[in-house]
Amino acid sequence: MSVLPYLAAGWIFLIGVYGLVTSRNLIHAVGCLTVTQSSTYVLLVAIGYRRGGTAPVFSDLPPGARVVDPVVQALALTDIVVGATVTALLLALVVQLRKRHGTVDPDKLAELRG
Amino acid sequence: MSRPVRLWVFLVGAVLVAALYAWACFDLPSFGGDHHPYGDRAVRTALAQHTANAVSSVNFDQRAFDTLGEQTILFAAVLGTVVLLRQVRGERRTDPTPAPVADRVRWFGVLMLPVALVVGFYVVAHGPLSPGGGFQGGIVLATALHLLYIAADYRALERIRPVGLYEVGDAVGEAAYVVTGLAAVLAGSAFLANVVPHGTFNTLSSGGTVAVLNIAVGMEVACGIIVLLARFLDQAVEIEETAEETGAR
Numbered sequence: 001m002s003v004l005p006y007l008a009a010g011w012i013f014l015i016g017v018y019g020l021v022t023s024r025n026l027i028h029a030v031g032c033l034t035v036t037q038s039s040t041y042v043l044l045v046a047i048g049y050r051r052g053g054t055a056p057v058f059s060d061l062p063p064g065a066r067v068v069d070p071v072v073q074a075l076a077l078t079d080i081v082v083g084a085t086v087t088a089l090l091l092a093l094v095v096q097l098r099k100r101h102g103t104v105d106p107d108k109l110a111e112l113r114g
Numbered sequence: 115m116s117r118p119v120r121l122w123v124f125l126v127g128a129v130l131v132a133a134l135y136a137w138a139c140f141d142l143p144s145f146g147g148d149h150h151p152y153g154d155r156a157v158r159t160a161l162a163q164h165t166a167n168a169v170s171s172v173n174f175d176q177r178a179f180d181t182l183g184e185q186t187i188l189f190a191a192v193l194g195t196v197v198l199l200r201q202v203r204g205e206r207r208t209d210p211t212p213a214p215v216a217d218r219v220r221w222f223g224v225l226m227l228p229v230a231l232v233v234g235f236y237v238v239a240h241g242p243l244s245p246g247g248g249f250q251g252g253i254v255l256a257t258a259l260h261l262l263y264i265a266a267d268y269r270a271l272e273r274i275r276p277v278g279l280y281e282v283g284d285a286v287g288e289a290a291y292v293v294t295g296l297a298a299v300l301a302g303s304a305f306l307a308n309v310v311p312h313g314t315f316n317t318l319s320s321g322g323t324v325a326v327l328n329i330a331v332g333m334e335v336a337c338g339i340i341v342l343l344a345r346f347l348d349q350a351v352e353i354e355e356t357a358e359e360t361g362a363r
Contacts, residue, residue, distance in 0.1 A: 003139045003142070017124070018128070021124040048150065049145060056168035057167045057168065067153075069152065070156050070168035071172055074169050074173045081187075082187050088191060088192075089191045092199050096198050
């Protein structure tokens with residue numbers, strides 16, 4: 001089935017959002033956001049795949065060899081870097097929230113202050 | 115919004131998104147197909163620019179301006195974390211106490227630290243040639259340093275990790291990227307254009323500015339991640355709340 005990898009990406013996205021919606025712990029929520037984002041890696045790499053293609057690195061390949069799409073791989077790299085740094089920033093926010101309010105449960109935070 | 119209501123809103127939205135997404139998937143070019151117009155052009159350009167690693171060529175040559183944006187996001191995130199995780203009023207620093215480390219762990223750390231550092235520099239330097247580059251190598255370098263935390267203790271790590279210096283390194287890496295771009299402008303070309311001679315294909319000096327930008331990014335990522343981890347480790351190991359702050363809650 002040729003759409004299965006695309007559908008897998010969609011499934012990972014939805015399962016991540018489900019985790020975000022039902023989360024009772026902000027650290028868990030940040031983890032879910034990372035899962036949600038990883039669906040984009042799957043989608044990007046799936047779109048760039050060429051049947052029988054190898055990595056687009058020509059140090060040991062003849063020019064004109066059958067390779068997968070390097071553009072989406074570069075995009076996935078950008079995606080991973082941005083994802084990792086944003087995760088760090090969000091975790092720092094959670095540390096501060098815990099210090100200020102003494103809880104990391106998003107529902108209890110909403111009760112504390114508007 | 116109560117939890118059951120929230121779950122129902124999610125389920126309705128999820129079913130709609132899933133249906134639309136699946137519909138869209140069936141109209142996408144089929145998986146593993148041969149139609150990659152951008153990929154083919156990117157590979158052609160990479161070979162013309164003497165950059166063996168086409169992914170590096172896309173990141174640091176063909177889309178170098180976008181990578182500047184990406185790098186700035188990294189820079190801003192590190193800055194934000196430093197601001198968020200500073201020592202605030204009502205907190206004090208305590209000296210971390212050394213913890214006992216098993217001999218095997220100590221030896222593993224001592225043996226692996228130089229190996230990991232060399233691998234990190236290798237991955238950064240060979241960015242234009244083989245899989246890897248500034249981002250990946252920078253992460254390896256930053257993690258290599260933290261082997262010392264596992265093998266010895268926090269104080270040993272602090273001795274080889276003057277955070278202020280790495281903060282400067284982070285900024286220098288970012289600045290080097292912009293300066294490389296401006297140098298291309300001074301040479302009479304566009305910002306971040308690859309104006310340096312491209313060198314012999316598949317050698318360390320090939321790829322023109324790709325190699326330079328890789329090193330700039332490697333420096334920024336390595337320093338940035340070290341600063342980032344230092345702030346988190348500070349919170350975990352050194353910074354403690356004083357009694358009055360705990361009582362105020």
